[in-house]
Amino acid sequence: MSEITPDLVRHLASLSRILVTDQEVEQLAGELGIIVDSVATVTKAVSGDVAATSHPIPMANVYREDVILPSLTQLQALSSAPDSADGRFKVNAILDED
Amino acid sequence: MTDITSSSAAILAGLISSKKASSVEITTAFLDRLEKLNPKTNSYLYFNRENSLAQAKRADQQLAEGKTVSPLHGVPIAVKDNLTTTDAPTTAGSKILEGWVPQYDATVVRKLREASMPILGKTNLDEFAMGSSTEFSAYGPSKNPWDLSRIPGGSGGGSSSAIAGHLAPLAIGSDTGGSIRFPAAMTGSVGAKPTYGAVSRYGLIALASSLDQIGPVTNNVMDAAMLQDVIGGHDPHDSTSLPNGLGSMVQSVKEADVKGLKVGVVKQLSSDGFQPGVKACFDDTIEKLAAAGAEIVEVDCPSFEYAVAAYYLILPAEASSNLAKFDSVRFGLRVTPDGNPTIENVMAATREQGFGPEVKRRIILGTYALSSGYYDAYYGSAQKVRTLIQQDLAKAFTQADVLLTPTAPTTAFKIGEKVNDPLAMYLNDIATIPANLAGIPGISVPNGLASEDGLPSGVQILAPAMQDGQMYRVASIVEKLYMDQWGASLIARVPDLEAL
Numbered sequence: 316m317s318e319i320t321p322d323l324v325r326h327l328a329s330l331s332r333i334l335v336t337d338q339e340v341e342q343l344a345g346e347l348g349i350i351v352d353s354v355a356t357v358t359k360a361v362s363g364d365v366a367a368t369s370h371p372i373p374m375a376n377v378y379r380e381d382v383i384l385p386s387l388t389q390l391q392a393l394s395s396a397p398d399s400a401d402g403r404f405k406v407n408a409i410l411d412e413d
Numbered sequence: 414m415t416d417i418t419s420s421s422a423a424i425l426a427g428l429i430s431s432k433k434a435s436s437v438e439i440t441t442a443f444l445d446r447l448e449k450l451n452p453k454t455n456s457y458l459y460f461n462r463e464n465s466l467a468q469a470k471r472a473d474q475q476l477a478e479g480k481t482v483s484p485l486h487g488v489p490i491a492v493k494d495n496l497t498t499t500d501a502p503t504t505a506g507s508k509i510l511e512g513w514v515p516q517y518d519a520t521v522v523r524k525l526r527e528a529s530m531p532i533l534g535k536t537n538l539d540e541f542a543m544g545s546s547t548e549f550s551a552y553g554p555s556k557n558p559w560d561l562s563r564i565p566g567g568s569g570g571g572s573s574s575a576i577a578g579h580l581a582p583l584a585i586g587s588d589t590g591g592s593i594r595f596p597a598a599m600t601g602s603v604g605a606k607p608t609y610g611a612v613s614r615y616g617l618i619a620l621a622s623s624l625d626q627i628g629p630v631t632n633n634v635m636d637a638a639m640l641q642d643v644i645g646g647h648d649p650h651d652s653t654s655l656p657n658g659l660g661s662m663v664q665s666v667k668e669a670d671v672k673g674l675k676v677g678v679v680k681q682l683s684s685d686g687f688q689p690g691v692k693a694c695f696d697d698t699i700e701k702l703a704a705a706g707a708e709i710v711e712v713d714c715p716s717f718e719y720a721v722a723a724y725y726l727i728l729p730a731e732a733s734s735n736l737a738k739f740d741s742v743r744f745g746l747r748v749t750p751d752g753n754p755t756i757e758n759v760m761a762a763t764r765e766q767g768f769g770p771e772v773k774r775r776i777i778l779g780t781y782a783l784s785s786g787y788y789d790a791y792y793g794s795a796q797k798v799r800t801l802i803q804q805d806l807a808k809a810f811t812q813a814d815v816l817l818t819p820t821a822p823t824t825a826f827k828i829g830e831k832v833n834d835p836l837a838m839y840l841n842d843i844a845t846i847p848a849n850l851a852g853i854p855g856i857s858v859p860n861g862l863a864s865e866d867g868l869p870s871g872v873q874i875l876a877p878a879m880q881d882g883q884m885y886r887v888a889s890i891v892e893k894l895y896m897d898q899w900g901a902s903l904i905a906r907v908p909d910l911e912a913l
Contacts, residue, residue: 319781323781324777327777327780327781327784328773328777329761330780330784331733331764331773331776331777331780332737332740332757332760332761332764333761333764333765333768333773333776333777334761334762334764334765335765335773339773343773343774343777346774346835347774347777347778347781349835349836350725350774350778350835350836350839351778351781353722353725353836354722354723354725354726354791354795355722355790355791356719356722357719357722357723357726357791357794357795357797357798358790358791358794360716360718360719360722360723360794360797360798360801361794361797361798361801365797365800365801366797366800367793367796367797367799367800368796368797368799368800368803369623369796370623370653371609371623371624371799371803371849371850371851371852371853371878372608372609372610372653372655372852372878374610374652374653377652377653379649387516387517391516392516392743394516395513395514395515395516395743395744395745396742396743396744397741397742397744397745397746397747398747404742404743406741406742406756406759407749407754407755407756407758407759408753408755408756409755409756409757410755411755
């Protein structure tokens with residue numbers, strides 16, 4: 316059985332910036348445990364000398380011509396924002412006050 | 414005059430170019446039908462008659478001026494709702510993007526507009542394309558026109574049900590692990606995943622960037638080939654887009670000839686784990702090909718055994734990173750908790766409310782797979798499995814021109830049957846996932862109805878990377894063998910939706 320504990324789920328959810336209830340934590344720990352046990356079979360499939368593939372069709376150094384093309388205006392870029400002010404995205408404080 | 418909504422896109426294009434029907438007439442016929450029947454199938458999340466007809470009118474005006482801009486000029490199309498459109502909301506099936514109207518068109522959408530193909534609307538999907546049934550859409554599941562109590566496959570079940578229900582003559586899908594091909598098999602339609610990079614992903618809301626590919630969903634192989642010719646090609650906006658075109662898919666279909674064809678049957682995907690009726694349909698396809706003169710060989714792909722496991726490490730890892738952009742800052746939902754929350758609290762509350770259960774599950778799983786201490790064992794091993802699968806396929810393609818497998822292990826299951834069992838849901842894509850891991854093209858073509866439930870089955874044809882033409886050529890051969898037997902496409906046998 317895998318090591319997916321409720322505490323680990325809480326930690327992962329926090330890293331993922333997702334609030335979870337205690338009930339969700341319990342359920343996720345069970346579900347993720349089963350999934351992780353199943354996907355962990357990949358560790359048996361490979362040995363050290365197999366190269367890793369991150370991209371199915373090998374490509375390298377993809378550049379385009381260095382020319383200025385039209386892009387979104389500031390107004391367009393801000394138009395979908397939940398909140399904006401002075402031509403910028405407006406968000407809550409990044410740091411706690413205390 | 415031919416019944417418009419049950420005609421192929423190729424026939425509709427012919428009617429338009431010969432001025433026997435206008436794009437406005439054809440688009441109107443589909444709008445009339447979808448407005449009436451979409452409440453039954455929930456194929457579309459959004460449509461707007463006025464906007465579609467304005468596009469159709471422009472297509473007709475061009476024709477009146479003697480301008481035909483593409484082989485599908487004037488033929489309307491449905492677009493999966495994870496492709497950005499400046500004139501329609503784009504939700505990706507998620508509450509977190511409810512009502513969002515993007516500031517730019519996806520390259521594929523731009524190409525459809527340049528080809529003068531009116532867009533009928535945006536089709537339903539599992540949230541951010543995570544699922545194989547559309548049950549994870551925040552806007553309710555789509556229904557299978559063959560049996561409204563069953564799933565139409567996913568994630569692209571909106572597009573597949575629109576095609577099978579004749580609510581669109583053509584549709585666009587996206588395929589990360591089978592989201593075009595699996596729904597095609599569930600609904601008796603045709604769905605093609607091109608070679609990775611053959612169609613630009615610019616403007617596709619990314620699920621797993623190294624696996625995602627856009628492709629056609631249609632009611633026959635020629636329509637799919639025509640559509641890939643319209644949407645394919647290099648795009649400087651997508652750095653993974655193939656630098657060179659792959660030639661004309663339509664030409665490949667026209668050249669279809671079974672003579673000298675070597676068909677590989679994958680040992681690991683031809684015996685255990687398939688519903689008996691699905692297996693019988695597959696065996697029948699192989700017998701038909703052999704009788705027509707194809708040489709059948711068995712190929713061994715031992716690493717396929719680990720494909721689903723590798724996929725469910727790579728996909729969540731990439732998705733957890735791609736979906737970090739839904740942070741309540743630049744677009745989409747923002748939920749501000751009471752008190753004096755920091756932006757981190759706002760993000761967590763927003764993502765809690767905005768994401769559904771499967772999306773949360775995969776983000777958390779991906780975060781786990783990428784965390785220090787597990788990265789090498791899980792994500793690293795999965796990437797090595799990817800190499801082994803490519804090696805298996807490279808060897809198999811020295812023995813055969815194409816590989817055939819059943820597209821799906823079963824026919825369409827009941828809505829609710831697997832929704833609470835993530836692992837069972839993941840196994841739906843057992844035959845389709847290897848193509849995404851390896852980047853090769855794959856297509857699902859209907860090959861009959863399973864004897865035990867009378868529901869459609871599909872056969873998958875896989876070809877080497879960049880040989881999409883070969884895939885279409887063989888798909889066309891298989892389709893013709895069945896057309897000769899049936900006298901019409903399988904989709905012609907879909908029950909009358911109006912009577913259901």
